Amino acid sequence: MDKQMTETLEAIYDKCAANEDNIITVLQEIQSKIGYIQEEAVNWFAERTNIPPSKFYGVVTFYSQFHQNPRGKNIVTVCCGTVCHVKGAPRIISKVREDLKLKADQDTTRDMLFTLERVNCVGACSIAPVVLVNEKVLGKVTPSKIVKSLSEYKGKP
Amino acid sequence: MGTGGIAAGGDLVMEEFTKQFEAAGIENAKVKEKCRLHKVGCRGFCARDVLVDITVDGEVSTYQYIQPDMVSRLVQDHVIGGRPVNEWLVGDDYHTFHDNQTKIVLGDLGKIDPESIDEYLAVDGYKAAEKALTTMTPAEIIATVKESGLRGRGGGGFPTGLKWSFCAANKSDQYYIICNADEGDPGAFMDRSVIEGNPHAVIEGMIIGAYAIGASIGYVYIRAEYPLAVDRLHKALQDAKEKGYLGNKLFGTDFNFKIKVKLGAGAFVCGEETALIASIEGERGMPRAKPPFPANKGLWGKPTIINNVETFANLPHIFNKGAAWYASIGSEKSKGTKVIALTGKIRNTGLIEVPMGMPLKDIIFKVGGGIEGDRLFKAVQTGGPSGGCIPQQHIDLPVDYEGLASVGSMMGSGGMVVLDETDCMVNISKFFLEFTQSESCGKCVPCRIGTKRLLEILTRITEGEGKEGDIQLLQELAEDVRDSSLCGLGMSAPNPVISTIKYFRHEYEAHIKNKKCPAKVCNKLLTFFIRDDMCVGCGMCLRACPVNAVAGEKKLPHKIDNNLCIQCGSCFDACKFSAVLKE
Numbered sequence: 214m215d216k217q218m219t220e221t222l223e224a225i226y227d228k229c230a231a232n233e234d235n236i237i238t239v240l241q242e243i244q245s246k247i248g249y250i251q252e253e254a255v256n257w258f259a260e261r262t263n264i265p266p267s268k269f270y271g272v273v274t275f276y277s278q279f280h281q282n283p284r285g286k287n288i289v290t291v292c293c294g295t296v297c298h299v300k301g302a303p304r305i306i307s308k309v310r311e312d313l314k315l316k317a318d319q320d321t322t323r324d325m326l327f328t329l330e331r332v333n334c335v336g337a338c339s340i341a342p343v344v345l346v347n348e349k350v351l352g353k354v355t356p357s358k359i360v361k362s363l364s365e366y367k368g369k370p
Numbered sequence: 371m372g373t374g375g376i377a378a379g380g381d382l383v384m385e386e387f388t389k390q391f392e393a394a395g396i397e398n399a400k401v402k403e404k405c406r407l408h409k410v411g412c413r414g415f416c417a418r419d420v421l422v423d424i425t426v427d428g429e430v431s432t433y434q435y436i437q438p439d440m441v442s443r444l445v446q447d448h449v450i451g452g453r454p455v456n457e458w459l460v461g462d463d464y465h466t467f468h469d470n471q472t473k474i475v476l477g478d479l480g481k482i483d484p485e486s487i488d489e490y491l492a493v494d495g496y497k498a499a500e501k502a503l504t505t506m507t508p509a510e511i512i513a514t515v516k517e518s519g520l521r522g523r524g525g526g527g528f529p530t531g532l533k534w535s536f537c538a539a540n541k542s543d544q545y546y547i548i549c550n551a552d553e554g555d556p557g558a559f560m561d562r563s564v565i566e567g568n569p570h571a572v573i574e575g576m577i578i579g580a581y582a583i584g585a586s587i588g589y590v591y592i593r594a595e596y597p598l599a600v601d602r603l604h605k606a607l608q609d610a611k612e613k614g615y616l617g618n619k620l621f622g623t624d625f626n627f628k629i630k631v632k633l634g635a636g637a638f639v640c641g642e643e644t645a646l647i648a649s650i651e652g653e654r655g656m657p658r659a660k661p662p663f664p665a666n667k668g669l670w671g672k673p674t675i676i677n678n679v680e681t682f683a684n685l686p687h688i689f690n691k692g693a694a695w696y697a698s699i700g701s702e703k704s705k706g707t708k709v710i711a712l713t714g715k716i717r718n719t720g721l722i723e724v725p726m727g728m729p730l731k732d733i734i735f736k737v738g739g740g741i742e743g744d745r746l747f748k749a750v751q752t753g754g755p756s757g758g759c760i761p762q763q764h765i766d767l768p769v770d771y772e773g774l775a776s777v778g779s780m781m782g783s784g785g786m787v788v789l790d791e792t793d794c795m796v797n798i799s800k801f802f803l804e805f806t807q808s809e810s811c812g813k814c815v816p817c818r819i820g821t822k823r824l825l826e827i828l829t830r831i832t833e834g835e836g837k838e839g840d841i842q843l844l845q846e847l848a849e850d851v852r853d854s855s856l857c858g859l860g861m862s863a864p865n866p867v868i869s870t871i872k873y874f875r876h877e878y879e880a881h882i883k884n885k886k887c888p889a890k891v892c893n894k895l896l897t898f899f900i901r902d903d904m905c906v907g908c909g910m911c912l913r914a915c916p917v918n919a920v921a922g923e924k925k926l927p928h929k930i931d932n933n934l935c936i937q938c939g940s941c942f943d944a945c946k947f948s949a950v951l952k953e
Binding site: 234235236237238240241271272275276277278279293294295296297298299304307308311332333334335336337338339340341348356 | 419553554555556557558559562563594595596597632633634635636637638649650651652653654655656711713714715719720751754785787789793798801802805809811916938939940943
C-alpha cells in the first residue's frame with residue numbers, strides 16, 4: 214500500500230474515531246475518498262480496529278450504496294421510481310445501454326468514462342422520468358434527449 | 371427551489387435576476403428596495419417550475435415556466451415598468467390547485483428561506499418548543515399530543531401520543547428519539563420537500579418529543595440520495611445550535627438535547643423501525659421480531675421513539691394553536707392533514723396537503739386537475755410498494771387511514787401515483803414485486819423466497835408464458851407471504867398483487883388466455899408493424915433495430931419482419947412520425 218493511501222485511511226480513522234462513528238460511516242468515508250470499497254482499505258481498517266473484515270463485508274454487501282468495483286468518471290443514474298417507470302424509465306435504460314455499448318452484464322464502459330446505475334427514487338417525480346448525470350438532475354428525459362446529454366460528456370477524458 | 375426547481379433551472383433564474391437587478395439598480399436604489407430576492411423551498415406545484423413571485427407595492431404576481439432568458443423582460447416590464455407580463459402569469463388551475471388544499475405542514479414552505487433561521491423565527495419558530503419546555507410537564511405534552519389525535523405519518527398510522535407514553539413509562543438512564551427520513555417509497559417525496567423547505571420545523575418537533583420522553587440525544591436518519599436535504603438539515607442544525615435551541619439548558623431549563631445526522635446507505639427495509647435501529651448501530655439493516663417494541667427496547671437496548679418527518683413537522687403547529695384546533699381538522703379517526711406526493715398521469719403533479727378524509731376524486735380532479743392528455747382514469751396507486759391500486763369504482767373513497775385500508779391499500783407515507791388507460795396493471799404489479807424482491811433483506815424465508823416466486827410468475831405472465839391456474843397460485847402465495855413474513859416489508863409486499871387481481875382480474879386473464887396486453891405495455895405480447903401511409907422512409911427505425919428486422923429503401927415505406935422481431939420496441943421509440951404501431 215502506498216504512502217498516500219495510508220495517509221488517507223489514517224485521516225478517515227482519526228475523523229471517525231473522534232466522532233465515535235460506526236462501520237457504515239467509515240465505509241461511506243472510504244467510498245467518498247477512494248471512489249469505491251477497495252479490499253486493501255477494508256483489510257487495513259479491519260486490522261486497525263480489530264473488527265473482522267467479514268463484518269465490514271457484511272455491511273458492504275447489504276447496502277446498495279457501496280460499490281466493490283471501480284466506477285467510471287461519470288455516473289449516469291436512472292431513476293426507477295414508480296412514476297419514472299410508467300413514464301418510460303425502462304426505455305431510457307435500454308437506450309443508454311445501447312448508446313454506451315454496454316453488454317448485458319456490464320455497467321461500466323471499457324474506457325471507464327461512464328457507469329450506469331439505477332436508483333429507486335430521487336423524489337423528483339413531478340419531472341419524471343429523471344436521470345442524474347453525476348450531480349446534475351435532468352428532468353422529463355426522453356431516449357433521444359439522454360443521448361444528446363451524454364454526448365456532452367464524451368471525448369473529454 | 372427544491373430539487374425539482376433546481377433541475378428545472380431555478381438557480382440559473384436566480385442568478386439572472388441578481389444580475390439584472392445589479393445592472394438596472396446601480397443608480398436606482400428604488401428598484402432594489404422594492405424587490406427582495408427570496409430563495410424559497412418547494413412551492414408544491416413542481417410541474418410548473420420555475421415559479422417566480424414578483425411583489426410590487428404589496429401586489430403579488432406569480433409567473434410559471436420561467437427560464438433565465440425570460441428574466442430581463444420581467445425586470446424591464448414588470449419591476450421597472452410596473453406592467454405585469456400577462457401571458458406568463460399562472461392560470462386558473464394554479465389557484466384551483468392551491469385553493470382546495472389545507473396547508474399546515476406545508477404552510478411555510480415556499481414562503482420562508484429554509485437556510486435562514488431568522489425567517490423561521492419570524493413565523494413564530496421555536497415558540498412551540500419554548501412553550502412546551504417552559505410551561506408544560508412531559509406528561510402534559512403527551513396528553514396534548516394524544517388529545518390532538520395525531521397519528522404517525524410514516525405509514526402505519528399509530529397514535530403518536532400513545533407511542534410516546536409507552537416509551538416514557540420505561541425506567542431507563544437513557545432514551546433516544548429518532549426522526550425517520552429514510553423515505554424509500556418510490557413515488558414519494560414529502561419528507562424530502564419538508565426538510566428542504568422547512569428543516570427547523572422538524573428540529574422543533576424533535577425537541578418537543580425529546581423533552582416529553584426525556585431523550586437527550588436524537589438522530590435524523592436520512593437518505594444519502596437527498597443531498598440538498600442533507601445540506602439544509604446540517605445548516606439548520608448548526609444555526610439552531612448557535613442560537614441555543616439545541617445544546618445544554620434549553621430555554622433556561624435543565625433540559626439538554628443534541629441531534630446527530632446519520633446517512634442511510636440505500637436500503638428500503640431501513641424504513642422499518644428495528645432495521646433502522648440496526649443501521650444506526652452500524653449493522654446490516656435487518657429487522658427483528660417485535661415485541662419488544664423500540665419504545666421499550668430500541669437503540670442500544672434503550673427506550674426509543676421513532677417518528678416520521680411529517681409527524682414531527684406537525685407538532686409545532688399543535689402546540690402553537692392547540693390540540694382542539696388540530697383535532698377539528700380531518701375525519702373521525704384520522705385527524706389533521708396529510709401531505710401527499712401527487713404524481714403520475716395527472717395534470718397538476720406536485721406536493722399537496724389536504725385534510726384527512728377528502729374524497730379521492732376531489733384530490734385527483736380538483737387539486738390534481740384531472741388526467742393528463744384527457745385520457746381515461748384507470749386507477750390510483752397509494753402507499754408505494756406496500757400499498758395497492760384503487761380503481762374507478764372506489765373514487766368516492768375518503769382518503770384517510772381507515773378508508774384506504776378498507777379497499778386493500780394503505781396510506782403509506784403518502785405517495786399517490788395516478789395511472790391511466792395506457793398503464794398495464796400486471797406490469798405495475800410486476801414493477802413493485804421487482805422492487806420488494808430486490809429490497810427484501812433475506813432474513814425470513816416467506817419474504818425472501820416468496821417474493822422471488824411471485825415475481826417469477828408475474829414475469830412469465832407478462833412475457834406470454836402465463837399458464838392456467840397462475841392467478842390462483844399468485845393469490846395463494848401472496849396470502850402466505852403476507853401472513854408469515856417477519857416485518858412490514860414482507861407483510862405488505864403482496865398488496866400490489868392482491869389488489870390488482872381483485873380489481874383488474876380481466877387484465878391478468880387477457881395476458882394468460884389471449885396472450886394480449888390490453889394496455890399495450892408488455893412488449894412480448896405485442897406485434898409491431900409500420901403503416902405505409904405514415905412512413906416517410908427516414909430509416910430511423912432501421913438503424914434502431916438491434917436484430918435487423920426492419921428493411922426498406924430510403925424514402926420508401928419500411929417493413930418489419932415479424933419472424934425476426936424480438937419486440938424490444940426500439941423502432942417504436944425511434945419513429946418521429948408515429949408510423950410504427952403496436953397491437
